[in-house]
Amino acid sequence: MQNTESSFELITVQSSPVVNFYSPSTDSVKEMAIRILAEVMKFRRTPKSHQPCGDEKCSHCSSYHLPKIIEAVEKNEPVTFVLPAFPGKSPNPRKVLGALPDHAERLSLAFLGNLCERIKEYYLPGIKIIICSDGRVFSDVVGMKESDVTAYQIELDNMIEEMSLNDISTFNLDDYYGGIDFVEMRDHLMDIYGKSVDSLKEKVKKGAKPGATPEELEANRMYCGITRFLFEDAVHPGQTKSRAAVQREARAKSYEVIRRSNAWTELIAEYFPQAVRLSIHPQVCGSKKLGIRLIANESWMTPWHGVAVETDEGFVLMKRFQAEDLGAKLVYSSNGRPSHFTLVKD
Numbered sequence: 001m002q003n004t005e006s007s008f009e010l011i012t013v014q015s016s017p018v019v020n021f022y023s024p025s026t027d028s029v030k031e032m033a034i035r036i037l038a039e040v041m042k043f044r045r046t047p048k049s050h051q052p053c054g055d056e057k058c059s060h061c062s063s064y065h066l067p068k069i070i071e072a073v074e075k076n077e078p079v080t081f082v083l084p085a086f087p088g089k090s091p092n093p094r095k096v097l098g099a100l101p102d103h104a105e106r107l108s109l110a111f112l113g114n115l116c117e118r119i120k121e122y123y124l125p126g127i128k129i130i131i132c133s134d135g136r137v138f139s140d141v142v143g144m145k146e147s148d149v150t151a152y153q154i155e156l157d158n159m160i161e162e163m164s165l166n167d168i169s170t171f172n173l174d175d176y177y178g179g180i181d182f183v184e185m186r187d188h189l190m191d192i193y194g195k196s197v198d199s200l201k202e203k204v205k206k207g208a209k210p211g212a213t214p215e216e217l218e219a220n221r222m223y224c225g226i227t228r229f230l231f232e233d234a235v236h237p238g239q240t241k242s243r244a245a246v247q248r249e250a251r252a253k254s255y256e257v258i259r260r261s262n263a264w265t266e267l268i269a270e271y272f273p274q275a276v277r278l279s280i281h282p283q284v285c286g287s288k289k290l291g292i293r294l295i296a297n298e299s300w301m302t303p304w305h306g307v308a309v310e311t312d313e314g315f316v317l318m319k320r321f322q323a324e325d326l327g328a329k330l331v332y333s334s335n336g337r338p339s340h341f342t343l344v345k346d
């Protein structure tokens, strides 16, 4: 009896420091961080040409992001993610319903909100996603009206509030510089964070060759993708330039859009040093950015380059003219604005 009691006591004394809710062991912190990252990586985007690298727990993929997540989990704080996205609607009326966010943005915000909620089920502080709306960064290059960018930003914030997405917030160039002229903002951004166009061209060129680094591959893919978007937006009925001239212009503008985006990336990294960097573009294994989908099903389309279309299998994103060609019916929201299309027969 004596022995049993004393050994019981001994166990109690030894185990008490371990059972401390506020200082979890290093192992359990790491485990939690891996679990959080894996949840995000379930929806990651990798390039089609890229060999998949194992599962959501690929150590090479997580190596860059995990330390930041561990740091937050150690302090029992929310893990912060930054996502440069939601710049404003494409200026091409053949692709979108107008200048303001519509059901396409709503679907995307709901998807991101769900991700936050799921993580909160097992990590109470949860995650925070800061959408770094980048329209003002390159609006003059892609032909977006400044007033449209402002209206889009305001409406996006309204939508987030109305949907009670407390873990999602926005940050943009206007927030950072507050009150100064838009041209001045961009000039200042490029003075401080801008890199030369020649170094970018070199990177894009290397990205098309074998043995390219993840950064060069991404530069090349971004260049091709943005050139395509700019070309599409510039080819509309009534334009008089030749296709070759439009293509040339799209290529030159593409370099400028990427230079601006890269400068924005630098600013964000400095302003949110603790945050994990998400990207809407596919990313190769081991990249400093984590490519993520904006809606649950894999789609190249973004909410701001297209419209939401309701089908029997759920919502998909496509270009406005494609929805119209399919004979989809336009649906208005309760405030009377065009919201999305439907192919579902009632």
Ligand SMILES: [Zn+2]
Pocket: 053, 054, 058, 059, 060, 061, 062, 285, 286
């Ligand atoms: Zn990997």
